[in-house]
Amino acid sequence: MMTLEQLRIFTAVAEREHLTRAAETLHLTPSAVSSAIRVLEERYGIALFHRTGRRIELTEAGLAFLPEARATLARATSADLFLTEIGGLKRGTLAIAASQTVGGYWLPPLLIRFHETYPAIDIRMVGGNTEQAAEAVLEGRAELGIVEGEVDHPALSQRIVARDRVLVVAPPGHPLAGRPVTPDELTQTRWILREPGSGTRSALTSALDETALDIALSLPSNEAVRSAVLAGNALTAVSEYVVRDDLAAGRLALVAFDLPERAFRLLRHKERYRSKAALAFEKLL
Numbered sequence: 001m002m003t004l005e006q007l008r009i010f011t012a013v014a015e016r017e018h019l020t021r022a023a024e025t026l027h028l029t030p031s032a033v034s035s036a037i038r039v040l041e042e043r044y045g046i047a048l049f050h051r052t053g054r055r056i057e058l059t060e061a062g063l064a065f066l067p068e069a070r071a072t073l074a075r076a077t078s079a080d081l082f083l084t085e086i087g088g089l090k091r092g093t094l095a096i097a098a099s100q101t102v103g104g105y106w107l108p109p110l111l112i113r114f115h116e117t118y119p120a121i122d123i124r125m126v127g128g129n130t131e132q133a134a135e136a137v138l139e140g141r142a143e144l145g146i147v148e149g150e151v152d153h154p155a156l157s158q159r160i161v162a163r164d165r166v167l168v169v170a171p172p173g174h175p176l177a178g179r180p181v182t183p184d185e186l187t188q189t190r191w192i193l194r195e196p197g198s199g200t201r202s203a204l205t206s207a208l209d210e211t212a213l214d215i216a217l218s219l220p221s222n223e224a225v226r227s228a229v230l231a232g233n234a235l236t237a238v239s240e241y242v243v244r245d246d247l248a249a250g251r252l253a254l255v256a257f258d259l260p261e262r263a264f265r266l267l268r269h270k271e272r273y274r275s276k277a278a279l280a281f282e283k284l285l
């Protein structure tokens with residue numbers, strides 16, 4: 001019978017396509033990781049990875065096995081949680097996946113309050129954008145998710161826990177800065193945006209046709225977008241949490257184009273066991 005450890009190793013290598021990086025995350029040596037994979041392959045007489053030089057890529061069989069491995073690990077985590085919890089909130093882990101604005105600005109003060117109330121609970125925050133945070137909840141890597149974009153998945157329950165505004169901003173010298181603008185003017189100027197899959201980007205593209213926008217750069221973090229806009233002559237749309245200080249200090253200026261208010265949503269898998277830690281955290285919201 002294969003072990004959970006082998007599944008954990010297989011999944012880590014499959015997700016990183018890199019033996020050494022997988023080994024680092026698992027706190028194992030690369031040779032321990034490589035031999036665990038070999039043992040698994042030999043036991044079932046099937047190649048799970050193609051090895052070409054330093055690269056290691058899933059074979060078709062490996063790719064087909066990955067969802068099975070992930071689902072088994074998620075069930076094991078849930079079983080572990082169940083038994084841990086019988087002792088109450090004295091120990092255990094609370095894994096929360098958060099999209100960037102939520103994880104970088106809104107959530108940390110709540111995490112510290114939770115920690116002060118339940119110091120023995122180990123809090124793990126899984127980062128990413130809205131799409132990635134939803135995947136983490138679906139795959140069982142996080143019990144709760146808090147995201148800033150729309151998520152549409154029948155297995156996830158959703159509850160609005162806060163509201164946020166996405167602002168269109170530019171450096172103060174930009175021709176559109178500080179005045180009302182028309183949608184046409186917005187399509188005739190350069191943009192620096194968050195990556196597709198982010199709630200931040202979709203807040204803009206649900207109001208303006210993305211294909212009509214001149215997007216000079218797509219960057220994978222709020223801070224990268226902010227730095228690029230401070231250094232260049234382009235517009236962006238980001239949460240007010242990200243640019244509040246820059247607006248107050250005059251480093252950035254508002255472009256008067258209102259985007260609809262958006263919600264931060266709490267996500268949960270409808271069919272998974274709800275830990276006491278998660279229930280206690282939900283009460284804080």
Ligand SMILES: O=S([O-])[O-]
Pocket residue numbers: 099100101128129130131148149194197198199200201
């Ligand atoms: O991180 S976001 O903007 O989904």
